[in-house]
Amino acid sequence: MTVEICDTPEAAVGDIANGATILVGGFVSAGTPSNLILALKRTGQTGLTAVANNIGLGDLLDELCENRQLARVIATFAIRASGTRSSRFEAQYRAGEAELELVPQGTLIERLRAGGAGLGGVLTRTGLGTMMADGKETIEIDGERWLLERPLRGDAALIRAWRGDRQGNLQYRLAGLNFNPVMATAADVVIAEVEEIVEAGEILPEQIATPGIYVDRLVQCEPVPVRWDG
Amino acid sequence: MASDRPPTGLSRELIALRAARELEPGSIVNLGIGLPTLVAGFVEPADHILFQAENGILGYSGISESDFDSDLINAGGQPVDLVPGASFFDTADSFTMIRGGHIDAAILGGLQVSARGDLANWYVPARGGGSVGGAMDLAVGARRLIIAMAHVTREGEPRIVDVCEYPLTAECCVDVIVTDLAVIDVTVGGLTLRETAPGISAEEVAAWTGTPLLIPSSVPEMSL
Numbered sequence: 271m272t273v274e275i276c277d278t279p280e281a282a283v284g285d286i287a288n289g290a291t292i293l294v295g296g297f298v299s300a301g302t303p304s305n306l307i308l309a310l311k312r313t314g315q316t317g318l319t320a321v322a323n324n325i326g327l328g329d330l331l332d333e334l335c336e337n338r339q340l341a342r343v344i345a346t347f348a349i350r351a352s353g354t355r356s357s358r359f360e361a362q363y364r365a366g367e368a369e370l371e372l373v374p375q376g377t378l379i380e381r382l383r384a385g386g387a388g389l390g391g392v393l394t395r396t397g398l399g400t401m402m403a404d405g406k407e408t409i410e411i412d413g414e415r416w417l418l419e420r421p422l423r424g425d426a427a428l429i430r431a432w433r434g435d436r437q438g439n440l441q442y443r444l445a446g447l448n449f450n451p452v453m454a455t456a457a458d459v460v461i462a463e464v465e466e467i468v469e470a471g472e473i474l475p476e477q478i479a480t481p482g483i484y485v486d487r488l489v490q491c492e493p494v495p496v497r498w499d500g
Numbered sequence: 501m502a503s504d505r506p507p508t509g510l511s512r513e514l515i516a517l518r519a520a521r522e523l524e525p526g527s528i529v530n531l532g533i534g535l536p537t538l539v540a541g542f543v544e545p546a547d548h549i550l551f552q553a554e555n556g557i558l559g560y561s562g563i564s565e566s567d568f569d570s571d572l573i574n575a576g577g578q579p580v581d582l583v584p585g586a587s588f589f590d591t592a593d594s595f596t597m598i599r600g601g602h603i604d605a606a607i608l609g610g611l612q613v614s615a616r617g618d619l620a621n622w623y624v625p626a627r628g629g630g631s632v633g634g635a636m637d638l639a640v641g642a643r644r645l646i647i648a649m650a651h652v653t654r655e656g657e658p659r660i661v662d663v664c665e666y667p668l669t670a671e672c673c674v675d676v677i678v679t680d681l682a683v684i685d686v687t688v689g690g691l692t693l694r695e696t697a698p699g700i701s702a703e704e705v706a707a708w709t710g711t712p713l714l715i716p717s718s719v720p721e722m723s724l
Contacts, residue, residue, distance in 0.1 A: 297555040298577035299570035328577060349629030363629060372630055375554060376595030376637030383592050395640045396599065399671040401623070402636065444571040445556045447590040479590070496570050498577035
């Protein structure tokens with residue numbers, strides 16, 4: 271288990287292939303790997319599928335739409351109901367230039383968990399009797415109906431934690447956990463931006479929320495100030 | 501319809517206050533985005549109601565007025581203050597709480613509610629695309645689902661209808677509807693008027709409701 275310490279976020283994301291599926295952690299402003307997202311904008315890969323809780327809610331994922339890097343987004347929040355301020359992604363989606371798969375939040379996290387945990391799928395009541403069930407299998411178990419949702423994995427995951435040690439162990443702060451620990455389990459290459467890289471042992475074992483076994487690359491970055499103001 | 505416009509009922513703040521009164525002391529509650537977030541400001545501290553946010557917080561008291569910390573927000577992205585005993589967790593844990601029946605009540609906004617308690621609140625067909633967030637999971641998982649919404653649309657169309665025209669969030673999930681005009685319970689017998697807003701008659705509520713309402717012989721006015 272070796273963790274690569276990258277000098278820059280560009281070095282950390284530079285070899286992600288065109289057409290890759292990338293998992294992007296964070297929830298609006300919390301725990302969002304904004305440095306890695308902005309690095310991906312500069313390294314310029316295209317045809318990407320992004321899996322994230324949200325796009326265009328004060329997050330910087332929408333920046334990747336400026337140069338049309340996202341072909342497809344799998345998210346829970348993508349198009350605002352009011353339409354007062356639309357994102358670049360929304361404009362490209364409406365023009366038929368980018369695809370959207372909307373997924374209920376609890377289903378998205380469990381699909382990722384299944385993808386990371388070697389499970390064949392998720393059975394949930396969420397989405398039964400709605401558009402979310404269109405084209406999907408339902409299964410009856412002991413007289414109860416369940417919707418079968420498939421596992422989800424990425425070629426790469428971009429996540430953010432507070433501190434990381436040289437073995438890749440990660441500690442989060444406040445509500446910065448959200449999608450990050452599960453996404454760390456569900457991609458071939460897991461890249462974490464952290465505010466500080468410390469020696470192994472400096473993060474106490476009981477403070478580690480993502481064990482280093484899941485993490486491939488670490489890069490130390492000043493957090494990018496992000497705020498969603500509704 | 502009695503007239504082209506519905507009578508003036510409760511403000512958004514008063515809808516939130518009335519919805520807050522539905523919460524049992526000591527309960528664990530999730531608030532949806534929009535009007536429901538106002539509910540946090542109307543609970544009595546002595547009632548020890550604990551708010552859960554699906555982004556991974558159990559135990560916030562309301563919207564924070566202090567310095568913004570990008571890692572300390574609710575599911576709507578707003579800064580929040582924590583209460584003693586608050587905890588953080590990841591999204592998998594958060595939806596274990598939500599789908600697993602550990603949340604006593606959720607208060608969500610609504611676009612339409614049907615006679616049998618179907619909810620539509622995530623997709624406006626004219627806009628397309630949509631944003632679902634945690635609404636579908638909350639609708640199937642919260643032990644009690646309270647919808648806080650305007651009784652009619654801006655165009656004066658009833659939001660409480662026989663059958664939802666908008667795409668559903670979940671079937672048969674709503675327990676109570678709190679609007680600017682009334683409190684309505686979803687019961688096995690049908691939608692039952694429980695209270696009216698001050699100055700609003702039961703007949704007016706029925707006239708602005710798009711499906712039959714059961715009206716008990718005596719319907720009290722809300723006490724706010």
